[in-house]
Amino acid sequence: MDNSMEILGLYPTWYQPALGSGWVLGIIAVVHVLASHTSVGAALVSTWLATVAVRRNRPELLEYVRRYGVFLLVFSYVLGSITGPGIWFSATVASPRGLSALIHSYVWWWATEWVFFFIEVIGIYLLVYLAGKVDGRSYLKIAWIFGLASWATMLIIVGILSFMMWPGQERWFTEGGTLNGFFGLYTFAQILSRTCFMLMAAALAGGLIAAYLRDGAFRLEMTRKLAWVGILGAVLGAVFFQWGLTTLPESAQLLMKTRLPGSFVPAMWAILAAIVVYFAALLVRPGALNVPLAAGMMVGLLIFGIWPEERARESMRKPYVAGQFVYSNQIIARDVPALGVKSELPALEARGMLALHPFIPQHLRRIGEGNELEAGHALAIVYCSNCHGLGTTGTRPFGEMFAGNRDAADIERFIKGALVTGNMVNMPRIPLRDDEAHALAQFIASLPLWHSITR
Amino acid sequence: MDIDTLYALRSSSGLPSHPAVFLVLLVLTWALHMIAVHVMLGSTALALTGAFSSNANWRRLAGPMLDTAKVAVSLAIVIGVAPLLFVQVIYDPFWYVSNVLSARWAIAFIVILLTAYWAMYHHYFVGKEGGSATSRWSLAVSLALLLVAGFIMHALTSQALRPELWMAWYAPEGHLETAGSGIHEFNLGRYLFFIVLAAPVTGAWLLGCRRYLDRREPRDAPYLDWIAALGNRLMTAGGFAALICYAGWMAALPESAAGFPVSFWSIAANASILLLIVIPALFRSASGGYGPFVTAAGVILVLATVREALRHRILFGTHGYELSTYAVNLDWYSNALFCLTFAGVGGFAIAYSVAIAWEAGKTPGIYTASPRVNRLGGFALAALIVWVAQYFFFGFLVITR
Numbered sequence A: 001m002d003n004s005m006e007i008l009g010l011y012p013t014w015y016q017p018a019l020g021s022g023w024v025l026g027i028i029a030v031v032h033v034l035a036s037h038t039s040v041g042a043a044l045v046s047t048w049l050a051t052v053a054v055r056r057n058r059p060e061l062l063e064y065v066r067r068y069g070v071f072l073l074v075f076s077y078v079l080g081s082i083t084g085p086g087i088w089f090s091a092t093v094a095s096p097r098g099l100s101a102l103i104h105s106y107v108w109w110w111a112t113e114w115v116f117f118f119i120e121v122i123g124i125y126l127l128v129y130l131a132g133k134v135d136g137r138s139y140l141k142i143a144w145i146f147g148l149a150s151w152a153t154m155l156i157i158v159g160i161l162s163f164m165m166w167p168g169q170e171r172w173f174t175e176g177g178t179l180n181g182f183f184g185l186y187t188f189a190q191i192l193s194r195t196c197f198m199l200m201a202a203a204l205a206g207g208l209i210a211a212y213l214r215d216g217a218f219r220l221e222m223t224r225k226l227a228w229v230g231i232l233g234a235v236l237g238a239v240f241f242q243w244g245l246t247t248l249p250e251s252a253q254l255l256m257k258t259r260l261p262g263s264f265v266p267a268m269w270a271i272l273a274a275i276v277v278y279f280a281a282l283l284v285r286p287g288a289l290n291v292p293l294a295a296g297m298m299v300g301l302l303i304f305g306i307w308p309e310e311r312a313r314e315s316m317r318k319p320y321v322a323g324q325f326v327y328s329n330q331i332i333a334r335d336v337p338a339l340g341v342k343s344e345l346p347a348l349e350a351r352g353m354l355a356l357h358p359f360i361p362q363h364l365r366r367i368g369e370g371n372e373l374e375a376g377h378a379l380a381i382v383y384c385s386n387c388h389g390l391g392t393t394g395t396r397p398f399g400e401m402f403a404g405n406r407d408a409a410d411i412e413r414f415i416k417g418a419l420v421t422g423n424m425v426n427m428p429r430i431p432l433r434d435d436e437a438h439a440l441a442q443f444i445a446s447l448p449l450w451h452s453i454t455r
Numbered sequence B: 001m002d003i004d005t006l007y008a009l010r011s012s013s014g015l016p017s018h019p020a021v022f023l024v025l026l027v028l029t030w031a032l033h034m035i036a037v038h039v040m041l042g043s044t045a046l047a048l049t050g051a052f053s054s055n056a057n058w059r060r061l062a063g064p065m066l067d068t069a070k071v072a073v074s075l076a077i078v079i080g081v082a083p084l085l086f087v088q089v090i091y092d093p094f095w096y097v098s099n100v101l102s103a104r105w106a107i108a109f110i111v112i113l114l115t116a117y118w119a120m121y122h123h124y125f126v127g128k129e130g131g132s133a134t135s136r137w138s139l140a141v142s143l144a145l146l147l148v149a150g151f152i153m154h155a156l157t158s159q160a161l162r163p164e165l166w167m168a169w170y171a172p173e174g175h176l177e178t179a180g181s182g183i184h185e186f187n188l189g190r191y192l193f194f195i196v197l198a199a200p201v202t203g204a205w206l207l208g209c210r211r212y213l214d215r216r217e218p219r220d221a222p223y224l225d226w227i228a229a230l231g232n233r234l235m236t237a238g239g240f241a242a243l244i245c246y247a248g249w250m251a252a253l254p255e256s257a258a259g260f261p262v263s264f265w266s267i268a269a270n271a272s273i274l275l276l277i278v279i280p281a282l283f284r285s286a287s288g289g290y291g292p293f294v295t296a297a298g299v300i301l302v303l304a305t306v307r308e309a310l311r312h313r314i315l316f317g318t319h320g321y322e323l324s325t326y327a328v329n330l331d332w333y334s335n336a337l338f339c340l341t342f343a344g345v346g347g348f349a350i351a352y353s354v355a356i357a358w359e360a361g362k363t364p365g366i367y368t369a370s371p372r373v374n375r376l377g378g379f380a381l382a383a384l385i386v387w388v389a390q391y392f393f394f395g396f397l398v399i400t401r
C-alpha cells in the first residue's frame, strides 16, 4: 500500500451538463477526422492526378488539381488545422491527465508530425499558386513532397492513437521506450484501413469538384476514375478495419461486444453498402453527378461512417482513456514501472479522494453532518462526471442510470457491491471509503433536491 | 496552490528529454508564432483599411495584403501548434488548470478562429481587389474575431501565472464552480502590447515587400515609395505605441512579479522596442530592404525571452517551481527522430518550397527550376522516402522482436 502520496496530481473538473465534456471532444474529433482524412486522401489523389497531367501533358487535369487544391485549402485545411489543435484544447479541458500522459511520452513524435504538417501546409499553397507557373518536373516534385508529407502525418498520429487505446507491446509497461508503445499489429492494421478510408473520402470530395467541371467528356472520365477509387477504398478499408479488430486483445473485443448497441454492426455494413452503391451508380451513370448530390453524400456518409468508428475505438479502451493506465476519470490505475508511474488506487482506498484531491475545498475534506450532500456532489464530479451527466441530461445521466431511485441505502449497497469492488465491466474501479460511499449515495438519492437548491 | 501540489500536478510519465530542451524550443517556436500572428493582424488591418478607403494606393495595397493575411493565418495556426505542445510538456500544471477553469473559452477559441478564417475567405472570394461594400464587413468581423482569439490565449497564459488564485476561482466561497465559463485574469497592457507589435512587424514586412516588388514592377515607383513610407511610419509609430503598452503591462504586474520591471530582462525589452523605433533611420530604408524584417524578428525573439523570464520570475521566484527537477525518462529513438526529421526532411523541404516560391514569384511567365533548386527538391523527396522506410523498418523490428 502506498501511503506516501500526500496529495494526488488531479486537476479541477470541467462539467458540461448538456452534452458531457466527452461529447464535446467527440464532436470536434469527428469534424477533424472528416477534414483530415479528406485532405490526406485528397493529397494522394492530387499527387496521382498531377503525375498523369504532367506525364501526358494534359493542362485540363492540372487545372482540375488546382481547383481541387483551392477547395481543400478552404475546406479541409482551415477546418483540419483548427480542429487539430482543437482536439488538444478539448482534450485538455475534458481529460487533462489523459492528454498529458500521451503528450509526455509522445512529444517528440508529435513534434515530428508538426514538421510534416508544416511541409504539408506550405505544399498545398504551392500546389494551388504554382499550378501552370512552374515547369512540369518541378510541379511533380511539389506534388510528391506534399503527398508524402501528408501521409507521414497520418503514419505518426495512427501510432499515437494506437498507444492511447492499447500500448503496442505489453513490454512497454516494463521496458518503456516510445517505439514499444507505438508499434503493434493494430498500428499497421490502422495504417491500412485509414489509408483506404482516406482515399474513399478523397473520392467523395473529388466528386464535388468534378461536378463543377464544364467539359463533359473529361468530367465523365474523372467521375469514373474517382468512383473506382471510392469503391476500392471503401471495400478494402472495411476489410482492414475488421482485421484490425482481430489484432486487439480479447478483452477489448469483448468490451466492444458488450458496450456497443446491437444495431452497431448492421449499421456499419449499411453505411459501407450505401457508399459502394453510390459509387457503383456513378460508374453506371456518371452523368447523374451534380453538386448537391456530391456534397450531401460527402458530408452524410463521412459523418455516419466516422462516428461509429470513433465510438468503437472509444468503447474498446474503456475504462481507460490513455495507454491502459489512466482511467477515464483521470485516476492512474496501474503501475508503469518503466516510467516510475504508480497506481493511485491504493492511496485513494486508504485515505479517500476528499483528502487527497488538491482541488477540494477545505470544508469538504471531512464528511460531517452539514456537508454530506455537497461532499457527495464533489465526489460525483471527480469520480463520475467524466462519463455521466449528474442530472437528467448529458451522457448516461444518473437520472436514467438510477431510474429515479430515492433509496439511499439501496444505492449505497450498489456502490459498495459493484463500484468499490470494480465489478462493473467498462467502468473504472471507484475506491470510495465507507463515509464517501455513503455521501455519494445520499447525493444520488437526493438529486432533485440538489438541483432545486443549486439552480 | 503550494509547491508540493504544483509538483504533484506534473505528469508522472516524466519527460523524454531534459526540460531545458523544451524550454528553448518553446521560446523559439512561440517567437515564430508571434511573428506570423503580427503579420496576420497587420496585413488584415491594412486590407481592411484599403477596403474602406477611397485612396488609390490604399485600395491597391488591399489585394496583396489580403493574400498575405490568408497565408499568415494558416502559418500562425500551424506554427502555434508547436508552442502549444511544448507549453503542455513543461508547464502542464499551469496550462491545464488554466484551461479547465476557462473550459468554455478554450472550446470557443476553436469556433471563433474557424469563423474568423472563413469570414476572411468570404471577403476574398466575394470581393477581391478591395472588396465589395458588404463583404468588407466580413473582413472586419474576421479581424475582430482574431483579436478575441488572441485575447483568449492571453487570458489562458495569465491565469496560468496565478496559482495562488486558482482555488478561489474554482471554488468561490468553498463551492465548486465547474462550468468553466469565466475569464478570471487578464492584463490589458500585456495583451495590447503583444497586439500593437503587429504594427512595427508589419511595417518591416512592407519594407521587405517594397524591395521584392522592385524587381518585378520597377516602373511603379510612386506606389512603391508610398509602401515604403507607410512601412517606416508603422515601425516608428507602432514602436512608440508598444512602449506605452509595455509600461502599462509592467505597472499592472501582480505582487508575485515584484522587481521585474527594473530587472535586466525588462531593460532588454525596452531597448529592443527602441530598436524597432529607430530601424527606419538605421536602415535608411526609403527603398525598402530585408534588413528591417530580420531585425524585427530578432526583436520578437528577445521579447519572447523576456516574457519567459517573467514566467520564471513568478513561478520560480515566488512559488519556488523549479523546471529542472522534472523527471526525465530519456527516449533516444524519439529524440533522434525529431532532430533528424526537423533538420533533414524539414530543412530540405522548406528550403525547396521557399526557393521555388521565391523564384517563381519573381519570374514573369513560367519558371523553369535551376539545377540547384532542382537538387534541393530531389533531396527533400529522398529524405521523405528514407523517413517512410525507417518508419516501417523500426515498426517491423518492434513487432517481430
Ligand code: HEM
Pocket: A085, B030, B033, B037, B073, B076, B077, B078, B079, B080, B081, B082, B083, B084, B085, B087, B113, B146, B147, B149, B150, B151, B153, B154, B155, B156, B157, B158, B160, B190, B191, B194, B195, B307
Ligand atoms: C490566429 C489567432 C491567434 C492570435 C491573434 C494569437 C495571439 C496570441 C497572443 C497575443 C499570445 C500571447 C499571450 C500572452 O502572453 O499574453 C499568444 C500566445 C500563445 N498562442 Fe496564440 N494566437 C492565435 C492563435 C493561436 C493558435 C491557433 C494556437 C495553437 C495552435 C496558438 C498557440 C499559442 C500558445 C501556445 C501561446 C503561448 C501560451 C503560453 O506561453 O503560456 N495561438 N497567442
